Amino acid sequence: MGRDGWMAATLEVVGAAGGVVDLPRVREGTNTFVIRSPDGGALQFSVPLLIPFPLPPEIDAGGADGAAWAVIEAVKNGAPDDPRLHPLGGLDTPRPQRYAGWTEPVTLVHSESAMGSGLWKSDLENVLAEDGFHCTVRGALAYPGPPDRQTIRSLGERVADLADGIRTVTERVPRSALMDAVLLSLDQKGLRDRLPAMGLVAFLGDGTRPARVYTPFRQHHRIAGPKDGVHIPFQCPEALEPVEVELPASGRVVTGLGVRRREALVIAGSNAQGKTTLIQAIRAGEDDHAPGDGRELVVTVRGIRTAEAGGLDLNGADVSLFFHRLPPGMTGTPKAAFGQGSGSMTMAMQFAAAIREEAPLIVVDEDRAAANLLVTSCLQEEDVTPLAGLLAGNRAALGDAALVIASSSLDPLIAQADRILVLRGHRADMIHPERFRETYREHLQALIRQMEGGLAARDDAHDTFS
Ligand SMILES: Nc1ncnc2c1ncn2[C@@H]1O[C@H](COP(=O)(O)OP(=O)(O)OP(=O)(O)O)[C@@H](O)[C@H]1O
Structure with missing residues (x-):
């Protein structure tokens, strides 16, 4: 961080930029830094700014994140055409593609997850409030040489210009776009x-x-x-x-x-x-x-969970919803299992935790699931009840959670659905569950006939050649 003494000069930069630097939000090394890029060609910086553009009074503060989004995206759009904004995309550095992420468009207004933390977007660091637009901007300039009075002053001026450019664009965003x-x-x-x-x-x-x-x-x-x-x-x-x-x-x-x-x-x-x-x-x-x-x-609603196959370490996990006995290699009991979880055991743990913690919705995608936790094989022993079995015989065990399951091939699971949305050519249609169960029955009967036909043909061939 202290490479070339740039970090030590940061506070001078802050001073040079005057009133635009959002001093209460300065967290050195986190959202405030100045550092030479690893390839040596650029000087990267991050600084929290307070742009004098208060949240318009007619805007409900509950939706201010939408207004912050509109402003940030307008600034990103304006970067190529306004030299004051060039540092945002590192446009004056020898390798601007390295910094293109800072002007990458974002269509997210609010997320409780840490999604896209490397992108400039409306979040806790970028807020439109009554006292102005608080934003943490990251930029890169062509490396100006070691930190001396001249380069430090010019960095300060570039940051002040950048703040000015942001303010100009911000004031031009049509009120209708904000609204x-x-x-x-x-x-x-x-x-x-x-x-x-x-x-x-x-x-x-x-x-x-x-x-x-x-x-x-x-x-x-x-x-x-x-x-x-x-x-x-x-x-x-x-x-x-x-x-x-x-x-x-x-x-x-x-x-x-x-x-x-x-x-x-x-x-x-x-x-x-x-x-x-x-x-x-x-x-x-x-x-x-x-x-x-x-x-x-x-x-x-917030708090939805997924259950996926994996290989997590179980440390006292309750998998008794699905497993009635533990497989060899694991210790403890189904109510408190220890050891390296198999794909289905890990999924069972996630599923059971979601139910215990009263998740409103559990999402399962066949592509990422352990199939043997969803449906039974004829070889399956009694010590596991898969999800299809729970839906058929023990719904109460699933509590109040709704389930949304993507499946194309697990017919015994699909047969237990309350509603079936079927996609054809990306368009949604519906199959009545009763109709699906009939089709499934016919499909199983055809499979049995096909299998028995195949076995008989094999026996005939065997008789012919023996
Ligand atoms: N409504 C849509 N319009 C256009 N393209 C779509 C739409 N929905 C999905 N796609 C595209 O279709 C492709 C397949 O989508 P997806 O992976 O969701 O299908 P899937 O049914 O889950 O596939 P699989 O059965 O192979 O797991 C992707 O390229 C996706 O971007």
Whole structure:
């Protein structure tokens, strides 16, 4: 941190930048630093600024994160054309691509997770408040040489110019753009609060565009932006009884799929129809999204959990919901198991913990699950009850949690669903569970006939050649 003495000069920089530096928010080494880049070509800095742009009085402070989002994205957009903003993208350094993450667009307005912590976005460090726009900006300049009076003064001037540039852009953001983002943020927060009273744990609005595009800086679905090109919007089929909702802040009336408390909803469909994408959108509904994200109308209550196969160490984990005996190699009892968990044991632990801690919604994706914790094989012994078995015979053990399960091949599990949404060509349709069970029965009978036919043919061939 103290390389070349730049850190020692930081406070001088702060002084030189005058009143724009947000002194109460200065945390040296964390959000305030000046350091030469590892390749030596740039001087990287981070500094909390207070831009004199107070939250307009007509804006409800509850949606101020939307206004902060609109301002930050406008500044990022303006960076190439305004030399004062060039440090944001390291545009004057020999390798600007190294700093492109700082101007990477973000369509997230609020998240309780630590998602995208390396990106500039509306969060606890970037807030529009009554006393101005508090923001922590990171930048990079071409390396000016060792820290002496001249270079330190010029750094101070660049930071002051940057603050000035941010202020200019901020003041030009149309009020309507601020208001759109604010209302959307308030709508999502308000709807999330209302869901429990509606008997719902998630709402997936019609028109949602759930698919994502990944960039080097946004590699997780929660922070990734909308997919370009062909993008089929979600539309809740009539047979799934769409819910109509009046959004609390804008008063807009929208329709969509409501995921009900305690229900088991299966998202089915053959390969690559968009099951994982839809389930990820429901998970991302814990966050608030900006106009254009595509998931603005997906709202999920907080505290949802996933259960996935893994190989975690179990340290007194209660897996008795699924396991009635421990496999060899583990110690303890099913109520307090110790040892290296198998894929299904780890998943059982996560599932049981979610139920114990009263998670409102548990999400399971067949792609990431231990299949033997979901359905039974004819070889399975009695010491494990998979999820399909719990749904069939012991629903009470799952408490109040709703389940959303993406599955394309685990018919015995799909057969236990309360509702089945089936995706075809990325479009949602519905299969009545009773109809599915009939089809499944016929499918099993055909399989038995096929298997018996195959065995008989094998016996005939054996007789012929023996
Ligand atoms: N509504 C949509 N519009 C356009 N593309 C979509 C849509 N939903 C998903 N996709 C795209 O379809 C592809 C497959 O999606 P996804 O992985 O969610 O399918 P899946 O049903 O879970 O697949 P699998 O059965 O192989 O696990 C991805 O490239 C995804 O971005």
